Amino acid sequence: MSRLWRGLAGTVFWSHERGSWPYDLMVVAILAFVLLTPRSWFHDEPQSNPFDNPGVQLINQDTVGKTRTYRLDATLLAPQKRASRTTPELERETHDILGRNVGDLKGRTFQVVRINSVRGGDGTIQSYDVTVHP
Secondary structure, three states: HHHHHHHHHHHHHOOOOOOOOOOOOHHHHHHHHHHHHOHHHHOOOOOOOOOOOOOEEEEEEOOOOOEEEEEEEEEHOOOOHHOOOHHHHHHHHHHHHHHHHHOOOOOOOOOEEEEEEOOOOOOOEEEEEEEEOO
């Protein structure tokens, strides 16, 4: 029994001699853990700061339909590209802006599902609610 405790204490306090089989076994176990553990177990994705994405806010995340809705400030688009209804050009522009400004979408493929224009009190387009499917 004391032999078991000595082995356990040697492992916990890393007191085995370098090159011995317990030392090599611990190194292999650590390497296997580091190299074979799925990344998703750690959830270590950087948190997005709302100030990192000026003019873009996440306003809804539907986990069932796997969609996200972002509010995109209309001033991010050139005045001639703003439209009250969805056009291919508006869809392409909003896709490009979200791909540049949203950390979760950078370097990934995603599809713009729906674009709704949000009007201000004076009737001008203030922002767009863009729903994407990553």
